[in-house]
Amino acid sequence: MNAVWTLFRSNLRTKKVQNVLTTVLILLSTLLLATAMIVISNTQNLFSDMHSQTNGSHQMLMLENGLHDPKSVKQWWDVQQGVTASEMIPYRNLSGITHHGKEMNNIYMFMMDTPQLPITVDKLIGAQGNVGSAPEAGTIWIPTSLSYSNGIAVGDTVGFKTGKSTFELKVAAVVVDMPFGAPFTRNARIWMNTQDYKELLQPLQGKDKYMMGLRFDNYDTNTQYWERFEQQLRTPYLESKMEFESISSFYLIMNKVIGFVMIFLGAVMLLVALFTIGFTISDAILANYRTIGVLKSCGLSSFGIIGTYIAQYAFLSIIGIIPGLISSQFLSKVIVESSLSSLKTNRSELSVQGDFTAIIVGVSVLALVILCVLFYANKARSVQPVQAIRYGMSELDSNKSTRRLRWNGHHPVGFDRLPVTFVIGLRNLLKNVKGSILTLLLTVITSAVLVFGFVFLFSIHSIQQTAPSWGYDNSHIAVDVFNKAALSHTHFEEDMLSDPRIKNFGWIGEATGVIPSEPSERPGISDTPSMNVHLGVADGSYDDLGYTTLKGNNPRLANEIAIGVNVSKKLNKDVGDMITVYINGKKHSLLVTGIYQAIANMSYSARITADVFKEDHLDYSNAAICLINLHDSGLSDQVAKDINRKYKEALSAVTQKALLDSVYKEAVDLLIMPMSIMGLLFIVVTCIIIYITCRITIRKESKTYGIYKSLGLTSNRIRASLTQGIVALSVIGALLGIGVGVYVLPMLLENILSYYGILEVPLIMHWGGIMAAAFASIVSTGIGSWLSSRVIAKTSPRILVIE
Template identity: 80%
Template structure:
């Protein structure tokens, strides 16, 4: 045992740098994997815990078109066992809000007539302000998602536009509102005092709409309740319904993307670390072959020799894993709190869990390191003492080496005809094949990670160029009508047609459609259940408005419809199939002309033209949004200003860039930290592993480099030759890494986003930036190789030759 202990301490003392860098590799692998697992588990747990605490709804129903009697509808649900219905809350829509003289864009508000608390479903959880049963007169409660993203403070006053006038209310409290509190949401429930609600909206044209939440004891049984409702009511539910999947999706999507990518890259980093450890052990056995033979001849067993390596790397693993786990708790908390800030309150911080998960990750990493060490150190069993002492290697390897040396002089083309610096670098690569393969793989991975992170961030930041591929329009200006009573569609369209700056325009509204259950006509497919679908209605050409499809085309005629990819999957419908949709209680049989993807509504949506509805309602008009294209897009800001000034009582105009930035810049902000961290980690790992590998190779060839120096080559020329070989290899690896980062890694992202309605991630290739970040991996490789060769400069030729 003393011998093993002595060898163990000797390995720690004589290889300080190598051991330290190996420990860093294990630490970084543990950090990445543990952070990813903690982020994923906490995201789901925090949302679930808060949803349970609020007795959150599984479905939100909006009754605004008079297709169901709200009172009768509420009474029916109150009579059902196993489901709890919330209060029937009256509300009105608004889209104009101003804070400290600045208009807040792209926020669509439900102005709620607040019933007395507590609510039975979707309880409001106080984040800031005094908790009361109802808002006081002149005050409102706002959701955390709206509060944190717009810099509003408790006590601030905000102004709302109702058309001809505005009214001002003071923010008295901030609440966690689960159905409309997710990141990136553009909807917000504003909770008003009943008297304020009556004073502001009673005189306005239009009528109250109603909102109600349903919470099921077992959410999976909700279809049975709706089937019962259809049978008893004699009709499907015909108004808007928001499902639990939509409620939860944007709470979870960002951290699922981050976590999944981190797990994959963390696993890759761990594999690289294990391969590096294996390479180091294999090289150590070869370098100490004669020493191992002597130890065996003195009676030291193979098991104890293997135990020396296992104890060494077990110690290094513990040193690396413990701080890695500790750092992961801090990092995961930063990521989760930034992405789920809407669930945070002043009264209670987000309670991070996952200590057991992190511990399990640490144990797995430790076990994998030990198994890797055991596998590679087992080569010490094959060392034969006599052969080791005589040849310094096995007899077979000695024979191969002798044949290789004798054959060198017979080669028709030798290194003597090539430049000396090129020869030294090439020889270093060819002589150490395993190390060269490791460095090549590493530069491929590092450049792929850097390229993928850059492409993803750049694509989200520049989403204006690919808006149609995300399911949005691609027009220059969007005009939202918030006061129909003060809006004249005829006058507005005449003004648009007479403006020479405007190229084309069209209006876009929406209705709720219901697809009834039906027997599948495809063999092997199950029957489909009824579903509510968000249906866009356009008075104009979808292509002109900037809407695109994955397959097929947008609808043009009154018997056509385009459907979202998730609707297509759920209903087993494809291009050319006929689909029956109930709109305003009337069935329409429409031909599917196209299939598209849209992150909004998770692709549970469809598109039709106004002609579909006008076939039965000639006077139908539901102009909620106008999309306008200009001849010169640079005039967008001026046109927006002119429209807002002329129609300030009825509508709000915004540029497409403003609308998209209000949503996706938040996503960019959340992605920057984890993607930058992963890129930095891989740069550091590349430098570390190449340093270790080159250091091992230089130690093995120290006698050769001593001869080079004694023949007159300077240290810098030798070091530069070695670095040139590594850089040349990393250039090839970086080129392959660009391909992997651009074409293969995005497939991982598509696997996650498919659930959210995106099957083809719209990426923008900025090749200047792609090449620039790929070069960083090359620089990292060059720096690692240059630093590792300092031993050549710091050691005299005589000592190198003696070694």
């Protein structure tokens, strides 16, 4: 035991730099893995806790078109056991909002007639200001998602456009509003005083709409309730319905993406660290082969020698794991609070819990390190004392080495015909095959990670270029009509047709479609439940407006429909199948002509043409958005300003870039920090591992480099030769890593985004940035190699030769 302890202390004392860097590797691996696990678990837990605290709804019914009697719907759900129904709350829609004189684009508001609190379902939790029984006259409550993302604070005045006029109300409180308070949402419930609602909104054209939340004791049983409800109605439920999956999706999506990337990269980093530890142990055994033989001949058992390595790396692991776990608490808190800021209030911070999760990660990392050490250190058992003392290696390896030297001596093409600098670098790579393989793998991984991170961030930042692949249109300008009474469609269209700058335009509206329950064709499988889908309605050509499909085509005729990928999967429908859809209470049998992906509504949506309504002799009047394409996209800002100036009382024209930026700028801001941290960590890890492996090989070849120096080669020339060889190998690895980062890693991300309706992640290949990202891995490799060779410059040739 005393011998093991002595060797343990010797290894720590004589290999200080190598031990420190190994500890840093374990620390960084632990940091990434623990942070990812804490982020994922807390994201779900914080959402679930707030959802329970507010008695949040699992489904939100929006009765907008008068197809069902609100009182009858309310009465039926009120008497159901196991379901809690909220009040049936009246509301009106508005889409024009200003703050400090600046109009906020792409925000659609539900102006709510606030009932007396407390509300039974979806209770409002005060984040800022005082939440009483109801907003006072002249004031409103707004959700945290609207407040935090647009800088609206308590006491600010907000203006609302009704078309005919604009009215202003003062923000009295900011509230956590679960169904419409997720990050990135463009919908917001504005809670008004009842008297204000009656005076300001009810005189406007149109009728009140109604909203009601349902909370189930057991959400899994909701299908049974809906079957009975639709039997009572004697028809499918024909109005809008928002499911729990849609409510929760945007609370969870960002941290799921971040967590997935961090777990993947953390696991890769840990595997690289384990491989490096194994490489170091294998090299240490070979380098100390004769010493191990002497120790064995003196009576030290193989287990004692193995125990030395176990003690060393267990000690280093504990030193690295503890600060890694502590750091993960702070990093995960920053990520969670930034991505779930809409759940944060001034009265209570987000409570990030992760002690138990962190301990599990730490114990797992320690166990993996010990198993790795056992596996590689077990080679010490095969050391035979006599062979070790005589050859410094096994007799078999000694014979192989001798044959290799003889064979190289008779090789027809020798190193003497090549430049000295090239020969030294090449010889270093060929003689240390394991180290060269590790270097190649590491640069492949690092460049792949950096390239993938850059491509993903750049693609989200430049989403305008791939908008159709995310389910959006590809038009240049979107015109939102907020006052239909003040706009003559005929006059507006004549102006658009006469403007030489405009290439084409079309109208897009919305409707709710209900796909009724269908009996299953397979025995033992339950019937397909009825499904509410968001319908896009085009009065014009989808293709001209830039909408695309993954499969098939957009609808062109009245009997055609294109469906989202999640609708296709859930109903098992493909191009060429017929589908039954209730639209405004009318039953339609439509032919599926295409399947598309869309992040909006999680692809639980479909596209039809306005001709569907014209077939029933209906005047489709919900087309409130006109999409405009220009001959020159560079004129988008000017054309939008001209339209706004001419029709300022009826509509708002905004460029597509402004609309997309309003949604995805927040996503980019949330992704930049964790992705940058992970990229920086991999660069550091690459530098550390290359330093360790090169330092080991230099120590083994110290005598050779001493001979080179004694023959007249300068230290810098030797160091440059070694670095050039490593850099050349890393260039090959970086090129391979580009392929992995561009083609392989996005496939893993698609597995997560497929749940949200994206089967093929639309990526933009900016090759200048890709090459720069890959070059960063080459630079880190070169720096690690150059720094590791400082020992050559510091040591005299005589000492090197003697060693």
